[in-house]
Amino acid sequence: MEYTRKDFLLAAGATASVVALPGCSSLVTRVAAPAVPARLSEVEVAPDLRRALNRIAFGPRPEDLTRVQEIGLDAYVEEQLAPERLDEGVGCRLRLGLLDTLDLDADDAKDWETSNYPEVGRGVAATDLQRACVIRAVYSPRQLYEVMVDFWTNHFNVSQLKAECSWLKTVDDRVIRRHAMGRFRDLLGASAHSAAMLFYLDNAKNRKRDEDGGAEPNENYARELLELHTLGVHGGYTLKDIQEVARCFTGWSYKAGFQWRPGDFAFHADQHDDGPKVVLGVPIPGGQGLRDGEQVLDVIARHPSTARFLARKLVRRFITDDPEPALVERIAGVFRRTDGDIRQTLAALLHAPEFRQGTVRKLKRPLEYVVSALRITSANTDAGGVLNHLERMGQLPYKWPMPDGYPDRATPWLSGLLWRWNFALDLVEGRVEGTAVPLEEITKAAGDDPKTALQRLAHLVTGTRLPEPIATQMAASAQTSASAGTITAAAVSQWLALLLSVPGFQRR
Amino acid sequence: MAGHTSIPGQDRRRRRQGILRASGLQSVHVAPETGPRGDVLVLVFLRGGMDGLHVVPAHGDPHFRPNRPTLAPPEPGRPGGVVDLDGHFGLHPDLAPLSELFAAKELALVHASGSPDRTLSHFEAMQTAERGVSDGESVATGWLARHLNSAPSRSDSPMRAVAISDTLPKSLEGALGALAVNSIAEYRLRVPDHWGTGFTSLLTQLYGGGDDSLAAAGRNTLRLAHRLESLVASAYQPAGGATYPGGAVGDGLKEVARLIKADVGLEIAQVDLGGWDAHAVQSALVAPLMEQLGRGLRAFHADLGDRMRTVTVVAMSEFGRRVQENAGAGTDHGRGTVTLVLGGGIRGGRVYGRWPGLAPAQLDTDGNLRVTTDFRDILAEIVAQRLGNPRLSSVFPNHTARFLGLADPS
Numbered sequence: 002m003e004y005t006r007k008d009f010l011l012a013a014g015a016t017a018s019v020v021a022l023p024g025c026s027s028l029v030t031r032v033a034a035p036a037v038p039a040r041l042s043e044v045e046v047a048p049d050l051r052r053a054l055n056r057i058a059f060g061p062r063p064e065d066l067t068r069v070q071e072i073g074l075d076a077y078v079e080e081q082l083a084p085e086r087l088d089e090g091v092g093c094r095l096r097l098g099l100l101d102t103l104d105l106d107a108d109d110a111k112d113w114e115t116s117n118y119p120e121v122g123r124g125v126a127a128t129d130l131q132r133a134c135v136i137r138a139v140y141s142p143r144q145l146y147e148v149m150v151d152f153w154t155n156h157f158n159v160s161q162l163k164a165e166c167s168w169l170k171t172v173d174d175r176v177i178r179r180h181a182m183g184r185f186r187d188l189l190g191a192s193a194h195s196a197a198m199l200f201y202l203d204n205a206k207n208r209k210r211d212e213d214g215g216a217e218p219n220e221n222y223a224r225e226l227l228e229l230h231t232l233g234v235h236g237g238y239t240l241k242d243i244q245e246v247a248r249c250f251t252g253w254s255y256k257a258g259f260q261w262r263p264g265d266f267a268f269h270a271d272q273h274d275d276g277p278k279v280v281l282g283v284p285i286p287g288g289q290g291l292r293d294g295e296q297v298l299d300v301i302a303r304h305p306s307t308a309r310f311l312a313r314k315l316v317r318r319f320i321t322d323d324p325e326p327a328l329v330e331r332i333a334g335v336f337r338r339t340d341g342d343i344r345q346t347l348a349a350l351l352h353a354p355e356f357r358q359g360t361v362r363k364l365k366r367p368l369e370y371v372v373s374a375l376r377i378t379s380a381n382t383d384a385g386g387v388l389n390h391l392e393r394m395g396q397l398p399y400k401w402p403m404p405d406g407y408p409d410r411a412t413p414w415l416s417g418l419l420w421r422w423n424f425a426l427d428l429v430e431g432r433v434e435g436t437a438v439p440l441e442e443i444t445k446a447a448g449d450d451p452k453t454a455l456q457r458l459a460h461l462v463t464g465t466r467l468p469e470p471i472a473t474q475m476a477a478s479a480q481t482s483a484s485a486g487t488i489t490a491a492a493v494s495q496w497l498a499l500l501l502s503v504p505g506f507q508r509r
Numbered sequence: 510m511a512g513h514t515s516i517p518g519q520d521r522r523r524r525r526q527g528i529l530r531a532s533g534l535q536s537v538h539v540a541p542e543t544g545p546r547g548d549v550l551v552l553v554f555l556r557g558g559m560d561g562l563h564v565v566p567a568h569g570d571p572h573f574r575p576n577r578p579t580l581a582p583p584e585p586g587r588p589g590g591v592v593d594l595d596g597h598f599g600l601h602p603d604l605a606p607l608s609e610l611f612a613a614k615e616l617a618l619v620h621a622s623g624s625p626d627r628t629l630s631h632f633e634a635m636q637t638a639e640r641g642v643s644d645g646e647s648v649a650t651g652w653l654a655r656h657l658n659s660a661p662s663r664s665d666s667p668m669r670a671v672a673i674s675d676t677l678p679k680s681l682e683g684a685l686g687a688l689a690v691n692s693i694a695e696y697r698l699r700v701p702d703h704w705g706t707g708f709t710s711l712l713t714q715l716y717g718g719g720d721d722s723l724a725a726a727g728r729n730t731l732r733l734a735h736r737l738e739s740l741v742a743s744a745y746q747p748a749g750g751a752t753y754p755g756g757a758v759g760d761g762l763k764e765v766a767r768l769i770k771a772d773v774g775l776e777i778a779q780v781d782l783g784g785w786d787a788h789a790v791q792s793a794l795v796a797p798l799m800e801q802l803g804r805g806l807r808a809f810h811a812d813l814g815d816r817m818r819t820v821t822v823v824a825m826s827e828f829g830r831r832v833q834e835n836a837g838a839g840t841d842h843g844r845g846t847v848t849l850v851l852g853g854g855i856r857g858g859r860v861y862g863r864w865p866g867l868a869p870a871q872l873d874t875d876g877n878l879r880v881t882t883d884f885r886d887i888l889a890e891i892v893a894q895r896l897g898n899p900r901l902s903s904v905f906p907n908h909t910a911r912f913l914g915l916a917d918p919s
Contacts, residue, residue: 203788206837216836221788224842228630240629240875364723395675395689402783405632413676415726416689419734422712423699430701471714478707495704503715504723 029099033092035140035379037442038063041457046070049357051464055509056319056363057081057351058144060373063461078351081145082344084182092140096383100129107168107196114168127161127399128388130171134398135384135391138372149181149343151368152318154399155406157192157230159201161399166201170399173197185311185341186302189230193298194266196255198222202404205254207247209274218274223247225404227301233313236306238281245278249285249293302341308333312346314409319350321361322410328355362508364411367394369509370421374428374501377462378438386434390427394420418507425501429494438497440490449487451476458496463505475499547660547897547919548854549769551809551822552653552779553758553802554639554678557786558631559826561846562878563795564604565618565860569597572867576833580791580840594618598860603799606807610851614858615810615817617915621845621862622882623828629842631786634827639680641885641905650683652885652904653777656892657684659903660776668733670777671768673761678779687777688733692764694741698734740771751812754804756797758782762809769816776896785826789837806851818853819919821895825849825884831876832867845878848887854895854917861913886911894918 046066053074054061058081061069069077080087097103102110102125110126122128137147154177161170176195180188192198199205204222223246228234252273256265268291277287283300285293301307312332316324335349336342350356365373371391375382391397394417401407408414427433429440447454455476459467467475475496500506563580567573568591574581582602583590591599592608598620600608610616625644626634637644641652650658657670670687672678681687690696700708709731716727745767753759761780768775782802787794802824810817829846845865851857865871865879873879889901889910897919901910 206789208836211836217841219788219835219837220841224630228628228632234628234630234633393675393691393695403631408676411722412682413679415722416677416687416730417675418727418730419696419698422730426699426701426708432699471711474707474711495708499708499711499715502712504719504727507723 029095029383030381033095033140034381034439035062035092036064037379037439037446038067039446041443041446041448041454041461042067045460046464048464050074052359052362052509053077053351053357055365055373056356057148058376059138059148059369060365060376060509062376063379066461074357075352078348081143082182082348082351084143084146087142089137090140090142093137096136096140097133099383100133102126102129102171103133105171107165107172110168110171111165124167126171127167130161130174131388131391131398131400132384133174135368135372135382135387138368139375139380139382139384145347146182148318149347150178152315153177153181153188155401155409156314157188157198158401158404158406159195159197159399160402162402163201166197169197169200174399182344182347183342185307185336185343186298188343189302190295190298192230193226193250193253193294196265199253199255199266202226204250207251207253208269208272209248209251217244218247218251220244220247222250229405231301231310232304232306233310236304236310242281245280245285246297248274248276248278249280249297252291253294303337305333305337308336308341312336315346315350316355317409320356320359320363322363325355328353364414365507365509366407366409366414367391367396367417367421368398370394370507371424373509374425374506375436378428378443378497378501380428380436380438382433382437383435386436390420390424390433394424421507422502425498428501429498438494440494440497443497444488444490444493447488447493451488451492454488454493455496458493459500462497462500463503465505546776548819548821548852548891548895549775550653550777550891550896551762551765551820552680552777553762553806553822553824553849554635554680554779554781555785555798555802555824555826556631556635556781556783557826558634558828558830558842559785559846560787560791560795560830560840560843561620561622561826562829562832563791563840564601564799565594565620565847566591566599566601567597567620567864567867568593568599570864570867572832572869576867578834579838580834595860597864601799603796604803606803607849610807610810611858615851615853615855617850617855617857617859617861619848619850619861619882619887619913619915621865621878621880622825622848622884622887623845623880624884625880626828627844629828629844631827631842636679638825638827638884639678641680641888643907646907651678651680652888653680653779654682654684654687656896656898656904657687657777659900660896660898661900668736668768668773668775670779671765671775672779672781673757673764674779674781678781680779681777684777688729690764692760693737693767696734696737697741698731736773740767740773747808747812749811749814751808752804753808753812754801756782756801756805758801758805759808762805763812766809766812769813769820787830787839788835788841789839791834791839794839806849810851821850821852821854821891821916823848823850823888823891825887829878832872832878833876843875843877844873845880848882848884850887850891850915852895852916854919856915856917859915861915882913883908886913887915890914890916 050069054065114123141147159166159170159173161167173195176191180191202222202225203219207219210217220243223243227238232238252269254267254269256267270290275288278285280297285296313324313329316329332350336346339345396407429438447457456466585591585593585599589602592605593599624634624638626637627644639651670681670684672681672689674689677689713731716724753763758780765778784798825848826846828844830840830843834840863881865881885905885908889905890912892898892904894916
């Protein structure tokens with residue numbers, strides 16, 4: 002049995018390795034390279050449309066700007082709220098297909114990495130998942146869905162840095178993806194049963210206090226469940242509540258043998274504290290076994306503090322670092338009335354006047370910055386070398402060590418501008434491994450007159466024209482390197498590097 | 510967080526004028542240095558909740574050993590035993606490199622010290638510690654940032670504060686000059702050689718205008734890149750036979766030593782050492798951390814030599830651990846822990862703080878070592894005595910500091 006599985010894995014891997022050879026990655030380029038418009042648009046895109054694309058999506062692609070202008074924002078929002086009706090697209094599928102471990106169960110991924118075949122690198126499963134994150138963010142038409150997957154990935158953070166999570170996170174990612182636009186109670190429950198979460202926050206080690214005294218139940222999961230996943234730290238619970246929740250979850254674990262497949266959750270009745278408990282004032286009767294934990298999840302998923310805490314985080318993600326309490330209350334109300342329907346809560350948020358008309362701009366975090374740069378430049382990427390840049394900027398996906406997820410406010414990221422500028426420089430100069438910007442096509446699409454071309458590019462990337470003295474200097478620097486009446490790809494490369502570095506492109 | 514100020518609306522005319530200025534580098538306001546500078550403060554943040562009883566065992570307390578049946582090292586004098594300091598406290602054998610610094614009276618320890626935080630959540634407690642506030646108090650700036658903003662000798666160095674990490678720690682949030690880097694050599698703009706100076710000059714203009722935090726951050730970044738370019742031209746050789754251990758704290762302290770010796774105007778540095786959250790198999794988890802910490806501080810001390818006279822190092826954690834070890838040979842979140850203070854101006858060779866004791870009645874109601882010294886008392890004394898900043902009410906608002914007498918005036 003084991004032999005067969007390994008055999009299969011190696012066969013699959015061998016195929017994938019062949020596909021990954023240069024000849025075949027040019028197949029990906031040929032079939033799935035993003036198109037550059039034949040001519041860059043001179044139509045001004047309304048600022049509110051661009052801002053919406055910066056927030057609903059990981060930034061616009063050139064063709065998104067014209068398309069959303071045509072169909073209108075309402076139609077775009079409706080389309081994005083129903084990702085199941087959107088095809089993931091060949092650009093996504095072909096690139097994801099090159100990642101050997103993406104569809105493996107955790108133990109298979111571990112086997113694969115620890116096999117004696119030298120071509121299989123340690124840590125490849127963790128890297129494959131990070132690459133998949135970037136590939137989907139760049140190429141998937143289901144942009145809002147990918148934004149929400151990122152949101153919940155951070156909300157229910159499981160760091161690949163913690164031992165077996167290097168493989169377990171690959172399976173946990175499917176848990177997040179299955180429920181990212183569904184019902185919060187389902188997502189919360191799936192996370193509570195996920196082997197990765199059981200391992201990461203030590204719930205698998207949580208067992209009742211022995212008869213002869215000894216250790217108390219492990220409180221780690223109980224604490225983060227209340228503080229980070231549901232009520233929020235000021236949500237009105239006490240240390241006693243944490244201890245009672247911990248008792249309710251005693252015996253939650255995974256099956257012996259550490260198979261770590263979905264569905265490998267196990268409840269060990271002999272480790273469960275079956276006495277009566279009280280959680281947030283709600284009596285939990287004795288003798289319920291596994292039902293204790295489920296009842297806790299029911300209570301906290303529907304607690305008003307949870308609605309408020311999640312609404313606040315969503316407003317922070319989509320609108321502003323400093324959410325207005327009135328808007329938070331409104332969104333929390335929708336969350337409560339729909340029994341935690343994530344899609345309907347998002348619909349309310351994306352139709353709110355504060356979202357449509359707000360002028361406050363968020364600072365892009367590194368992942369948002371890198372992906373938006375790859376999208377607006379129609380870059381072709383396998384998301385390999387890109388990861389080195391994300392690591393340097395401090396936001397490699399799934400690597401935040403602590404359970405609270407990457408910060409979603411501007412201040413902690415302000416000191417990292419140099420790394421963004423260096424990414425822009427490396428990107429246009431072809432120095433990001435596995436990534437190329439179609440400079441020739443962009444140059445052709447921009448037109449022949451340097452100043453007009455520059456302003457078209459400026460408008461494409463930042464949504465505004467460059468101020469006059471700077472535009473003149475930039476156009477002049479291009480003319481020195483151009484033959485009469487045309488611009489060169491070398492000039493466009495310098496322009497793009499600068500446009501991707503300006504303050505306006507750091508915000509969304 | 511409450512108290513966060515929004516970015517003021519941009520004034521179109523002023524922005525235009527800013528862009529028209531020849532160079533953002535020159536347009537940054539330069540405040541002359543006033544008065545002598547105090548020590549460089551190096552903060553080593555031990556993330557995850559360091560078990561003070563593991564690191565500095567109270568081997569003289571009769572309740573220590575019964576609470577730690579598997580975790581306590583053997584008695585002093587036995588193989589692998591506690592390194593005794595004063596008959597009551599000792600160092601874990603993995604921290605033995607620090608005993609010489611203690612004997613030389615440059616290392617002071619403050620036991621049963623810690624944060625006023627009562628949530629025992631890592632994030633809340635780190636926030637409370639790094640913001641430098643009371644439990645539940647919420648402000649948008651860190652205590653190191655408030656020190657930098659209120660210190661009388663305000664310099665214009667673009668390198669006043671550095672965190673050796675990916676992102677800025679909460680202690681430095683609100684200090685615009687503060688930077689997060691992993692190493693000095695990384696801090697350069699990779700403009701292709703054949704591009705000439707056009708790119709940097711245009712970027713400087715584009716960030717030259719604007720009074721928002723993003724534009725200011727851009728200007729700081731450009732200034733610093735320029736300054737560090739010359740520094741990294743030559744390889745670094747630690748002095749005094751120092752050998753830094755590998756890992757976050759050794760690498761971080763080495764970069765900090767280099768910056769101190771390069772006189773770039775560094776006042777504050779923060780280095781993080783995470784991984785102390787040992788809910789299970791604590792001995793195995795924290796042994797490498799203690800080794801890195803002990804050898805790292807020892808190497809830093811040797812490398813800086815005479816310059817340690819004007820350097821103070823504080824190693825602190827957001828909270829300690831439960832006194833009684835758990836069934837997994839680990840410990841759960843607790844309160845009091847130990848804080849390490851090292852420096853030429855420190856009255857070392859002593860364990861400071863009132864020892865509350867480990868008997869059941871002496872612990873708090875959750876079974877934790879009580880906090881008898883608020884970490885702000887230690888930090889405030891260093892701010893006032895070693896960093897020369899008397900404005901303690903700005904640095905630690907709503908807190909009346911009680912000095913322990915562990916620092917000489919600089």
